[in-house]
Amino acid sequence: MQKLESTSILNHVYDTQKFRKTGHELIDTLANYLEDVTTNKDQPVIPYTNPEEELEYWKQDFASNSDISDVFKNIINRSIHVHHPRNMGHQVAVPAPISALTGLISDLLSNGTGVYEMGIASNAIEKIITDFVSKKIGFTSNASGFLTSGGTLANLTALLASRKTKAPNDVWNNGTNEKLAILVSEEAHYCIDRAARIMGLGDEGIIKVPVNEYYKIDIKELEHSFSLAQSKGLHVIAVIGCACSTATGSYDNLKELANFATKHDIWFHVDGAHGAAVVFSNQYKHLINGIEHADSVAIDFHKMLMTPALNTALLFKNADDAYSTFAQKAQYLWESQNTREWYNSGKRTFECTKFMMSIKVYSILKTYGTEVFEENVDHLYKMARVFAKMLEDRTDFELFMTPEANIVNFRYIQSENGDLNTLNSNIRKRLLESGKFYIVQTTINDNLYLRTTLMNPLTTEQDLLELLEEINIIALTSH
Structure with a gap:
């Protein structure tokens, strides 16, 4: 944590030139981040760490002399990336950058x-x-x-x-x-x-x-x-x-x-x-x-x-x-x-x-x-229907029900011991740890399903196909 002379702290807080410089750097950092996370599929969706490790990291940072620009970058790098096309977990908007600026x-x-x-x-x-x-x-x-x-x-x-x-x-x-x-x-x-x-x-x-x-x-x-x-x-x-x-x-x-x-x-x-x-x-x-x-x-x-x-x-x-x-x-x-x-x-x-x-x-x-909201909703609902059709066409997956919205529940069903709940829970855990895709899970009628909410207009059919392939690989190596 950086120390300033007590008599100068408030002057530093409201220094407009410092604000201008830091702000320009931050916008560049965010723009570079957006460009990378929306185009580089190899970039992890989520840099998952366990809670205690994450807490210890930030305790050390709080006690250090790290520069605020580095802090900004570390917050970005250590957070889930909702703009990533393979983020398909929760019902969270992919914010329009103009709204973030506002x-x-x-x-x-x-x-x-x-x-x-x-x-x-x-x-x-x-x-x-x-x-x-x-x-x-x-x-x-x-x-x-x-x-x-x-x-x-x-x-x-x-x-x-x-x-x-x-x-x-x-x-x-x-x-x-x-x-x-x-x-x-x-x-x-x-x-x-x-x-x-x-x-x-x-x-x-x-x-x-x-x-x-x-x-x-x-x-x-x-x-x-x-x-x-x-x-x-x-x-x-x-x-x-x-x-x-x-x-x-x-x-x-x-x-x-x-x-x-x-x-x-x-x-x-x-x-x-x-x-x-x-x-x-x-x-x-x-x-x-x-x-x-x-x-x-x-x-x-x-x-x-x-x-x-x-x-x-x-x-x-x-x-x-x-x-x-x-x-x-x-x-x-x-x-x-x-x-x-x-x-x-x-x-x-x-x-x-x-x-x-x-x-x-x-x-x-x-x-x-005013058409922007319509186009976004239409695309997200269309992608859910595309994904549902993919699942219906495969014998190794089961679609829970035809989606009305952009929420799709499904599970992998090729299991040697018949314990589909444990198998799909482990698949979700392995996906989370890999960071390649982010999806969640839900339990319906005592059955555990993998759950995707397609929120990102940049998510493509190829992303959905590769999600299913990744799940298949995980399932086969879990037996």
């Missing part, structure tokens, strides 16, 4: 957007972005939304809005002894379960509805689950639709869920963190038919929409619902406590000091046009 502006200006004067440009841009997405969903001009830090916060906020609107009393101000509940697919993302527990619903209040053979929420089971909840004295406030589920990429039937919600006068929320990005695609938008009837929708820009994490839109069909959830006084922030201004986003979100996330999305759309 992030530098956000970090340097550090404009929290909770109060208008602290985020003048970003609050206005946020309204443009959320209005744009609301229109794509099919909401009217009465809709309103905001950006927040991830799908977990977005889904929690939506469920709090459902409680505010559909609970039999004012929980926000008066608390409650009422037993509240939500209905959700058993395949829903874990953050829905977590949000419900944060709200105090407990095990009984999280009603996980069985799925059908396509891993969509079973509409026939909804009525049974609802009636059973009522018989237990539970007050159901919401039903959540998955667009799409995390493990299999299955889209719930949103039209049927909307009808069900209307029939029982409960809130209808769509967790579209990953798959609602098809709202931008003419080819795949049919997968979310009915989303326009939702009371609220969450969409992550940091999944298929090329934006660095975290960056999530939460849209409400009725603008009043966006404001009423967190109605409270904060005299030092707002002149008026009860008015509803789009430009004071702190009245509607958990965050007060929220970074300028809207400008990252705005920069992509301004640079490449």
Whole structure:
């Protein structure tokens, strides 16, 4: 760690010439990194080390006199490379470089957007972005939304809005002894379960509805689950639709869920963190038919929409619902406590000091046009279908199900002892250690599957073929 004279430290911190020099060096480093990682297939996707080794490395670095330029390079070299075409693991965006540059502006200006004067440009841009997405969903001009830090916060906020609107009393101000509940697919993302527990619903209040053979929420089971909840004295406030589920990429039937919600006068929320990005695609938008009837929708820009994490839109069909959830006084922030201004986003979100996330999305759309999201989604979904066909055409692999999204589950099935779970787990481990490809695994019906999420527009059919060949080699040397 470099030492400076105490009297000169602050002068060094804000030295613009030093900033200019370091910044130029960093941009060159990042550009060289992008060029290498996107074109050199021999570059490892992930430089895997065990956690204790990695911790020890950074302890030593922290105690050393390493230059900050070297630190930047080491962070890059010792991290997973999401821009690598053979990174096919988690649902993480491959950020557009222009959006990353906009992030530098956000970090340097550090404009929290909770109060208008602290985020003048970003609050206005946020309204443009959320209005744009609301229109794509099919909401009217009465809709309103905001950006927040991830799908977990977005889904929690939506469920709090459902409680505010559909609970039999004012929980926000008066608390409650009422037993509240939500209905959700058993395949829903874990953050829905977590949000419900944060709200105090407990095990009984999280009603996980069985799925059908396509891993969509079973509409026939909804009525049974609802009636059973009522018989237990539970007050159901919401039903959540998955667009799409995390493990299999299955889209719930949103039209049927909307009808069900209307029939029982409960809130209808769509967790579209990953798959609602098809709202931008003419080819795949049919997968979310009915989303326009939702009371609220969450969409992550940091999944298929090329934006660095975290960056999530939460849209409400009725603008009043966006404001009423967190109605409270904060005299030092707002002149008026009860008015509803789009430009004071702190009245509607958990965050007060929220970074300028809207400008990252705005920069992509301004640079490449509104078609860029459609082209990206279409390509990723097409590649999933190409990969599924490859798997179907081979006898040494088993495709779990034809993908609706860009998530493909499969496993290697040529095993001498029949223990496919152990075999595929070992394959995944060997792939991780080699760094040649990055994929993950999931367990469905007690069977372990290899899981790919095709997020990178630079991934080619050849990359997918070579993944299967690499798995074949590993499997044959594992016997």
